[in-house]
Amino acid sequence: MGLDDGDALAVLRDAVDPRLGSDALIAAFYARWFATDPSIRDLFPPDMTRQRAVFAQAMTWVLGELVARRAEEPIAFLAQLGRDHRKYGVTAGHYRTLGEALYTTLRRQLEDRWDDRLAGAARDALALCVGVMSGAADAEGGPPFRDGTVIEHLRVTRDVSLIRLQLDGPLAYHPGQYVTVQVPQWPRRWRYLSPSIPAEPGGGIEFHVRSVPGGMVSTAIVNETRPGDRWRLSNPHGGLAVDRAGGDVLMVAGSTGLAPLRALIMDMTRFGDNPRVHLFFGARFPCDLYDLKTLWQIASTNPWLSVTPVSEYATDPPWARDYPDVTPPRGLHVRQTGRLPEVVTRYGGWGDRQILICGSSAMTTATKAALTAKGAPPERIQHDPLTG
Incomplete structure (x- = not known):
């Protein structure tokens, strides 16, 4: 029955749900993926704790939406993930090995319950995820990221800095959107930041960054950023907006x-x-x-x-x-x-x-x-x- 089998999809959802104790399954998945496809390991940070948590939450939500027969939002979400993951250097081959590693991990973790229904649901759900992400990435024609140079760093409070950059080329975004940013102090650790000015045709951009207690990247930005640093920015996300005809x-x-x-x-x-x-x-x-x-x-x-x-x-x-x-x-x-x-x-x-x-x-x-x-x-x- 595949994607039509809500009960089987619910079993898969519960297996990856971090609230139900999926840590071992998610760790086993990444270990298997990295072992079968060593080329993927260097695309991730050394400490995988946050990455595993984010992946588990995302898979739980996607499978939960499929259980509820709501496919529109998951497909849009997966397509955005595919477009965004181009900045990491993810290829179609990486998506294929991801699907294979996760399918094998689910089968082994659920071996006492595994049957044709679970196999079909897992196969179809993973094919959907991998297919949408890979297809959206292939269909995207623009560059996956923009690089830029820090031209000014203003320390405006004890824990807030204003960072101004000159990008190598203009970045098109709507006011209210956000981007993910990689800084030289912490390679492969991307963090969300929102531009504080509308997009400039000349490629100027400004960010306000607060040092969060325990936040390695934000603390490094506030304390260590210097003019001349090279940053990498993803394409924009988010839909925060004001409807000028929608009232006060x-x-x-x-x-x-x-x-x-x-x-x-x-x-x-x-x-x-x-x-x-x-x-x-x-x-x-x-x-x-x-x-x-x-x-x-x-x-x-x-x-x-x-x-x-x-x-x-x-x-x-x-x-x-x-x-x-x-x-x-x-x-x-x-x-x-x-x-x-x-x-x-x-x-x-x-x-x-x-x-x-x-x-x-x-x-x-x-x-x-x-x-x-x-x-x-x-x-x-x-x-x-x-x-x-």
Whole structure:
């Protein structure tokens, strides 16, 4: 029955589900894949912990959608993966050996339950995954990545840097999208970053990067990036956007989650008529509100934009004096004190707005929950995928 056998697909889904203890199966799969196709090992980082977790989550979701007979989103997701994986140097042969290694691993891990139904479901599901990814990669005509040179590194707070690059060629992206980035300090460890300016025909691009505790790549970017460093950027992802005909807008940005929202706002300044936009920009301390002066400059000439700064604490720590003063001229809303979800919902339910949330997974989840509890329709709330 193959893909029509929901029960067999559910067994496969449960086998790879990390919440049900799939660590050994996923580790065995990668060990088998690397042993049968040694050329693939150098495309991955030395530490495979995060890669195994991401793969398990993705396979669990894809198989779960197939169980529910929802194929449209998985196919779109797999096609995007195939296009994006070109930046790693993945070939059609690698996809073939991936499918073979995963099929063999599933058969051995489930040998006490393995029968023709499981075999057919596994064969067809893996053929779908491999076929869509490989086909989408082959159909993509543009380059798989762009390289660029760091031309400026500004340390704007203790843990936030602004990085400006000149790409070797222009990168086409929509404001609000994100890319994956590889830096020379950590080869083969790609991280998501959102451009903070609209795409430039000349290839200029800017990123806001926050050093995350325990984050090796973000910490290296903030502490070690130097002009002249060469970065590699993937093609863009994501669909965060403002419908200029869709009514007024609420934006909620936590720390460097400001970057994609600022790019959207800057793009909107090209038009004479825009919906009203109310941006809440939050951080831990007042000194962490690193881009208020830019926001003031935009708001001062665009009356449709209102900006409310928010900090969890009312005063700055002693180390704030070592970094640039972020206090803007008079004109923005008075800074509020508190956590973003509570401050935003003190202003109302925002149910009549387009709502865009950007920041950490914890902030995004808490803000979305607070807004929906106040009556905001979940379908009106946009955010990028939550990654942890």
